[in-house]
Amino acid sequence: MKGEVLRGAILDAAAKLFIERGTGGTSMQDIAESLGLSRTAVYYYFKNKDAILRALTEEILTSARELANAAVSRQDRDPAEALRELVTDYANLILSRPAEFRVADRNESDLTQRQRASMHTARRSVLADFSGIIERGIQLGHFRMADPHVAAFGLIGMCNWTAWWFKPSGRLGQQEVAEAIADMAIHALRRDESRRARVPDVKESLRLLREDLAYLEKLVVPDEDASAGQRK
Amino acid sequence: MKGEVLRGAILDAAAKLFIERGTGGTSMQDIAESLGLSRTAVYYYFKNKDAILRALTEEILTSARELANAAVSRQDRDPAEALRELVTDYANLILSRPAEFRVADRNESDLTQRQRASMHTARRSVLADFSGIIERGIQLGHFRMADPHVAAFGLIGMCNWTAWWFKPSGRLGQQEVAEAIADMAIHALRRDESRRARVPDVKESLRLLREDLAYLEKLVVPDEDASAGQRK
Numbered sequence: 001m002k003g004e005v006l007r008g009a010i011l012d013a014a015a016k017l018f019i020e021r022g023t024g025g026t027s028m029q030d031i032a033e034s035l036g037l038s039r040t041a042v043y044y045y046f047k048n049k050d051a052i053l054r055a056l057t058e059e060i061l062t063s064a065r066e067l068a069n070a071a072v073s074r075q076d077r078d079p080a081e082a083l084r085e086l087v088t089d090y091a092n093l094i095l096s097r098p099a100e101f102r103v104a105d106r107n108e109s110d111l112t113q114r115q116r117a118s119m120h121t122a123r124r125s126v127l128a129d130f131s132g133i134i135e136r137g138i139q140l141g142h143f144r145m146a147d148p149h150v151a152a153f154g155l156i157g158m159c160n161w162t163a164w165w166f167k168p169s170g171r172l173g174q175q176e177v178a179e180a181i182a183d184m185a186i187h188a189l190r191r192d193e194s195r196r197a198r199v200p201d202v203k204e205s206l207r208l209l210r211e212d213l214a215y216l217e218k219l220v221v222p223d224e225d226a227s228a229g230q231r232k
Numbered sequence: 233m234k235g236e237v238l239r240g241a242i243l244d245a246a247a248k249l250f251i252e253r254g255t256g257g258t259s260m261q262d263i264a265e266s267l268g269l270s271r272t273a274v275y276y277y278f279k280n281k282d283a284i285l286r287a288l289t290e291e292i293l294t295s296a297r298e299l300a301n302a303a304v305s306r307q308d309r310d311p312a313e314a315l316r317e318l319v320t321d322y323a324n325l326i327l328s329r330p331a332e333f334r335v336a337d338r339n340e341s342d343l344t345q346r347q348r349a350s351m352h353t354a355r356r357s358v359l360a361d362f363s364g365i366i367e368r369g370i371q372l373g374h375f376r377m378a379d380p381h382v383a384a385f386g387l388i389g390m391c392n393w394t395a396w397w398f399k400p401s402g403r404l405g406q407q408e409v410a411e412a413i414a415d416m417a418i419h420a421l422r423r424d425e426s427r428r429a430r431v432p433d434v435k436e437s438l439r440l441l442r443e444d445l446a447y448l449e450k451l452v453v454p455d456e457d458a459s460a461g462q463r464k
Binding site (some may be wrong): 019020021105109110149153155159174185188189190205213219 | 299385443
């Protein structure tokens, strides 16, 4: 158990140094020193820097795969609820391992062929998970018209970018930030309550269209409208 | 003029190679070969890889500073309008130089002290610009209650992340993606009630009209839409 804790501490310290100085500018000695350990202690857990880099990437990948696998359980749920859960979970995944996420992203060129393929698969699963829920929400009339692909990347970007700015010691905690981001995601896509048809309905859509047209007409031809008003 | 074009082509090619192989894995020879140039031609414009890296970062920084300076002109404007413009402009900045943005971010540890300070200043200005508009929108009751800091980082993240996924040769053009992201940003923050209570606005009415039309189209011609999805 103590071994697991120490291994985790080495990974965290290495991730931070890799970001600050690059992998090339970080030695096993640097990693050991930053933890007040001997180099031998670090070598007991990892045979070299590449092994550390691989372990860091593997951790993020495993979590991302688990997240994508949970998608099946979301397929019958209300799209807004499902999206809130997905964004919260995904944001929490990044927020809990920001340094690891950035290291995995930054050093893609140092990964093995197999690792890189595995990384692309994980990314594709997450993207499919997001855009699937968004598409379903649009079809059910719960979400506004948006390009599901761009929308998915937009939400994923909000989550991923936390790895660049979130500080665990900051004013807001991890869960608070994850929930704030999920709130933004839902608002970004939900149709206004007043405009939402309960069932996808052509007649209702035509009514909204006529309403918007009338409103636009009123703006564009104000004089016409004023005289019409006088006749009432 | 031809010199300027060639210099730009060298920067673009270098940025792409830096991302694929890392700065360490890219030589001046590689950069020259990827453009079908002689090494001497590349050395005519840049004395070494560091000079290329610095030029790439400088370009992004200059654009970011210009963007932040334009903020003053937005201070008296409607917050939703100002936010739409800021997000569109900032997204376009990233979308037009995705490789440069990633290189600048990735190789921060290779920058000079002065460049790094300049990068932090640019980042802070952009953040202040975003959170300033958001705060004003909340105070005026146009935006919903949200943490301005987290909201600002969320929107910046949506824009920044385009550097990782946007392909100029893809289905959607740069301006379309920028506008789709601006749409998400506005929806993410606007209060629902404000949609009807706003000052009469032709542009906004047209946008609503387009949204309703697109929705109706989706209901009436669902097969058309499914095949469009497959083309992705």
